[in-house]
Amino acid sequence: MNNFDFYNPVKILFGEGKTEAIAQEIPANAKVMITFGGGSIKQNGVYEQVTKVLKGFKVVEFGGIEPNPKFETLMKAVELARNEKVDFLLAVGGGSVIDGTKFIAAAIPFNGDTWKIIKGGKEGVIEKAVPFGVVLTLPATGSEMNSGAVISRISTGEKFAFGSPLVYPKFSVLDPTFTYSLPRHQVANGIVDAFIHVTEQYLTFPANAPIQDRWAEGILQTLIEIGPKAIENPTDYETRAAFMWACTMALNGIISTGVPTDWATHMIGHELTAFFGLDHAVTLAIVLPSLLLETSDEKKLKLLQYGERVWGILNGTEDERVSMAISKTHDFFHSLGIKTHLSDYGVTEDQIKPIVDRFAQRGWKLGENKSITAERIETILKGSL
């Protein structure tokens, strides 16, 4: 096991009706800015519940945070919050709203060019942030219990991740009933997103971390068991509760303690979103099976363990078992209604070149072994066609 630090102070308020508890979690006399996305919370009753609980607080609202939240949009929220002297934020939504709110929280008290917070480097280090809470409506990204965010900028076509212990949510409400009105494909995306968050932290090489392995496998097994049910039965509370908790546990830092991580599927997937506008989770489902095939020698020991413990694959040669584990993974995504080939989305072989070129220019080497070069990314993407 590698040395590590682990720190996660987010207070989770889990279960139906827990929104009521937030009034005690927000400082008395706070001026609260509610941040949200496209307005679905005004249709499904969540907005009503939240505003009811916030009676007694001064409240302003900022709606319209888009998927893959944009710096330009978020800076409007920062301006509003500064003008209104907001001192607490409440993100009501999914990963994009939460990520966006993390940036807003960091940017409000920041002196100077706020893009530096995202771009990184010494000048972008934040020393304070406005405290904020979360009411989660879309289980997927895990942002409700971590301190990271991914922000895009339209004007420059850039997309970066930033993180700081100062942008852990103070609390996150996880009410499974808030997921009942989600469209089918968003639930499927959430399951795949959480699944691949886990594989990025687990399908690497053995690191003498038996608890972390078992816990990663436990999340994968759970997602496999409940995934189809979560999609078919939107109001099955228990299934949605397990789905919600699985997504949060998948990326709160606990399963990556002391182990190597990969994240190549995410890095390649981000480019597929940038080039073709594909949903984040869809890009992951496209990349992962082909990436596992390409890296199956490096990942062999963990793929065999994964096949055995998660899929019950006990028979066959090592190569056959590895191959079967990858097929099972691919078939699972399919069973959720997610198509896993680039050609399913009209992407053709000649469209791969510009992506590969971008990686080649950057000179990045991805994966837990820093072995995934542009050349291998080409192989992976061709394998995903």
Added chain:
Amino acid sequence: MNNFDFYNPVKILFGEGKTEAIAQEIPANAKVMITFGGGSIKQNGVYEQVTKVLKGFKVVEFGGIEPNPKFETLMKAVELARNEKVDFLLAVGGGSVIDGTKFIAAAIPFNGDTWKIIKGGKEGVIEKAVPFGVVLTLPATGSEMNSGAVISRISTGEKFAFGSPLVYPKFSVLDPTFTYSLPRHQVANGIVDAFIHVTEQYLTFPANAPIQDRWAEGILQTLIEIGPKAIENPTDYETRAAFMWACTMALNGIISTGVPTDWATHMIGHELTAFFGLDHAVTLAIVLPSLLLETSDEKKLKLLQYGERVWGILNGTEDERVSMAISKTHDFFHSLGIKTHLSDYGVTEDQIKPIVDRFAQRGWKLGENKSITAERIETILKGSL
């Protein structure tokens, strides 16, 4: 899944050499009181490492915190800390030192009779505590990552648990090399303690909590795999690291989120310590198998799941599988060198009566179903003879 709150802000610093990092975690200019036990840290090099790192801080020491830490001893530490105007505590030791330090931290700023903090009730509610950190030397209780403590009082023969979010450690150093010098039986006790912390939160009734189940099973499987190795090979870093992490994860609140818990084995075990002076972990190993047998109808579904997933028991009638799961548990404790019968410790049938009488007087009903009466405790203890 039941509704729940989860909050655990302890910063974990894990791995060889991590003691060095504590200088950055303690406020500059703090006056630090090091608390410790019988002095083993002065033999094994831990004390030396800690004091080296604390150069630059004003330091006082309080040694001699005993197993099952005593109110009377701890109040001497409180007096010293008040006189010396200590503003940070550093517990260096195992569960007893950490539990004791939690009380010291709460008692220093408390006005009035400090026993009330432990005894509970409105007058004992604490509103502040001196911040403290931990350097763990004995993996077992999980106290390094939770906010609970058990304190005894000699003068009255009382023993109570107390807890408050104010007594979470600010940080805990988990350096597996600090366990190398532990006596064999303390390692065995630690494994059993962690194992039974998990069963108390897992072997109840199904609660639609698949992640919590899998994570509990993951800790049990890990303890079974590494337990004998951890005892036989004291300086096997990787095994000791897994052992240490397993103990911490077993009682930091994460696996009990949203599920029923039992804790009857602990309640009965505490009396065996009180009456016969047996080690805490030993009492748990004595009580658990007999308790599982007595409650096997209520616990049947989880016992079958435990048998299948943790021990691989797939064949036989339900009753046979339950019985085999209990035998395997019992045999595991034996394999660690822990004797699991009261008679192994010279306790005879007539000595059981006073314990049962005490439970009868209290009128307590224990367990996840509040179904374990004094009468059933008698059956359980007779079954442990």
